[in-house]
Amino acid sequence: MALASATVRSGRDGPPRGRGTGRSARPGRGPGTWFLVLPALIPILVLSVGPLLYGIALAFTDSQSGRTRSTQWVGALNFQDLLHDGLFWESFRIGLVWAVGVSVPQFVLALGLALLLNENLRMRWLARALAIIPWAMPEVVVGIMWRLVYNPDAGILNETIRDLGLGDGRDWLTGLATALPAVILVGVWAGMPQTTVALLAGLQNTPQELHEAAALDGAGAWRRFRTVTWPALRPVALSITALNFIWNFNSFALVYVLTNGGPGGRTRLPMLFAYEEAFRYGQFGYAAAMGCVMVAVISVILAVYLAGRLRGGEDR
Amino acid sequence: MSMRTKRSVRAGQYLALLCYLVFLAFPFLWLISTAFKPAPELGSLHPTWIPQHPTLDNFRQAFDEQPLLRAAANSLIAALSAGAIAVVIATPMAYVMARHRTRLATAATGWVVVSQAFPFVLLIIPLFLVLKHLHLINTLWGLIMVYVVWALPFALWMLVGYVRAVPPELEEAAAVDGAGRLRTLVSVTAPLLAPGIVATALFAFITAWNEFFFALVLLKTPEKQTLPVVLTHFLGAEGASDLGPLAAAAFLATLPSLVLFAVIQRRITGGMLAGAVKS
Numbered sequence: 001m002a003l004a005s006a007t008v009r010s011g012r013d014g015p016p017r018g019r020g021t022g023r024s025a026r027p028g029r030g031p032g033t034w035f036l037v038l039p040a041l042i043p044i045l046v047l048s049v050g051p052l053l054y055g056i057a058l059a060f061t062d063s064q065s066g067r068t069r070s071t072q073w074v075g076a077l078n079f080q081d082l083l084h085d086g087l088f089w090e091s092f093r094i095g096l097v098w099a100v101g102v103s104v105p106q107f108v109l110a111l112g113l114a115l116l117l118n119e120n121l122r123m124r125w126l127a128r129a130l131a132i133i134p135w136a137m138p139e140v141v142v143g144i145m146w147r148l149v150y151n152p153d154a155g156i157l158n159e160t161i162r163d164l165g166l167g168d169g170r171d172w173l174t175g176l177a178t179a180l181p182a183v184i185l186v187g188v189w190a191g192m193p194q195t196t197v198a199l200l201a202g203l204q205n206t207p208q209e210l211h212e213a214a215a216l217d218g219a220g221a222w223r224r225f226r227t228v229t230w231p232a233l234r235p236v237a238l239s240i241t242a243l244n245f246i247w248n249f250n251s252f253a254l255v256y257v258l259t260n261g262g263p264g265g266r267t268r269l270p271m272l273f274a275y276e277e278a279f280r281y282g283q284f285g286y287a288a289a290m291g292c293v294m295v296a297v298i299s300v301i302l303a304v305y306l307a308g309r310l311r312g313g314e315d316r
Numbered sequence: 317m318s319m320r321t322k323r324s325v326r327a328g329q330y331l332a333l334l335c336y337l338v339f340l341a342f343p344f345l346w347l348i349s350t351a352f353k354p355a356p357e358l359g360s361l362h363p364t365w366i367p368q369h370p371t372l373d374n375f376r377q378a379f380d381e382q383p384l385l386r387a388a389a390n391s392l393i394a395a396l397s398a399g400a401i402a403v404v405i406a407t408p409m410a411y412v413m414a415r416h417r418t419r420l421a422t423a424a425t426g427w428v429v430v431s432q433a434f435p436f437v438l439l440i441i442p443l444f445l446v447l448k449h450l451h452l453i454n455t456l457w458g459l460i461m462v463y464v465v466w467a468l469p470f471a472l473w474m475l476v477g478y479v480r481a482v483p484p485e486l487e488e489a490a491a492v493d494g495a496g497r498l499r500t501l502v503s504v505t506a507p508l509l510a511p512g513i514v515a516t517a518l519f520a521f522i523t524a525w526n527e528f529f530f531a532l533v534l535l536k537t538p539e540k541q542t543l544p545v546v547l548t549h550f551l552g553a554e555g556a557s558d559l560g561p562l563a564a565a566a567f568l569a570t571l572p573s574l575v576l577f578a579v580i581q582r583r584i585t586g587g588m589l590a591g592a593v594k595s
Binding site for chain 1: 332337340342343350404431435441443462465522525526562563574576577581
């Protein structure tokens, strides 16, 4: 039980060590364990596991808010309706574009920054300090802040465009063509630091002697990256990209504040759609069905990611 | 590599880093700039980086327009309670998860990972219905309960790492000396864990302080709403005159998060995330 795996942890939290051995008189074994676990387990069951199962069940009912007659089972009716709901699939498409459009540049930019921070540059501390800003800020504030940047008259973006003599700029967040790219840029900005930190941790776990050996072999920077850095980074990169994708696909607050799904639904992410369906129109059952479809898509993505990870072999 | 190419590579790296610094910092600098600008400057067609006549009017106006103090108090109550309750209930479980690979711990960890992937809409509808039955809609307590559970996954992750950093040999020594289990936990383990517990509580605090979606759904009336929700009330009609108070309120709302995050940043980034990503 306690010997299931002898993992040696690296990192700064104490010396690497295997697990304790033998049947020692360590506290936390036996019936008393329940006493330690229950305070967290009960809330998880009551407020997380339970509601999720309840939520999935709701998808098969005609549950609505503020209705007097009782809720009925309707089988897969909600899902049939969803199939024919063009607006929902449109929002689904937008959600995928948004999730890919944010996750991919986020990863590329974060990788660049992580590689830079891994070098011995003088302003590293400043970059680390500034990276806190997008990470720690409330999403609502991030949205407000970028609205100020994008503001057609009083915003710095159009002012910069005018200063450079590139015309008058435009109203980025209300333009049909520019709204989605504009919110995607904010998404990239907001999520970059977390990804950077995760990748940096991965980089710092790469054995230094490998780099030195590759350098002695006369490998150039690109070859060193391809043969030493990237293989070591791959598991972390896969994990963080999968998590980012899911996280972005489920995001709400940022776009709610920036555009509230406008103009003309061009930035209506699935979560915004489901939120309106549930809390503006009171269609609980229908909105729950949307949630289920989103879960199905996420599960597929997770399965692909896990398969990729298994192919990746040794997970360090 | 010749000296010259080395130098040009360095220069390129510094240039790239500079671009990153600008990209990361400029929106925030613009927010601060907007917050301290008087109305006429905000209405001008040629905004400047530095306010010509800096003023605190926007802050005064922000407090006049919206119940910001009330909202800040609500946010504070919710975040403090959520942070405190989360670590109190998560620490014992994290302890068990770190020390024993029981099936329960594995299941809990699995759930922690899975639950993060669910769209909140699937969670919020049943929660809304449950809380409605309990008459906890539009109360901070209902929100706090949700925040605690919402903070548990990451809290457990962090705490498991901290517990593993405490050598079990210390506990075994105490047990050999005849200390009971509870006494060992309280007098040997807890003090060593204290910094980690505080960091975890602060992280849960920031998460709750920043949270928007659940607060938007669960809190109906302005006197109960938290800061992020009240901030969105400024967005009604966005004339140039309202940009100032909006920026001022947003700037104030983000200060606690930035300060606390700076305090615990090292603890979060120091291998924690790597562990989370690896596990």
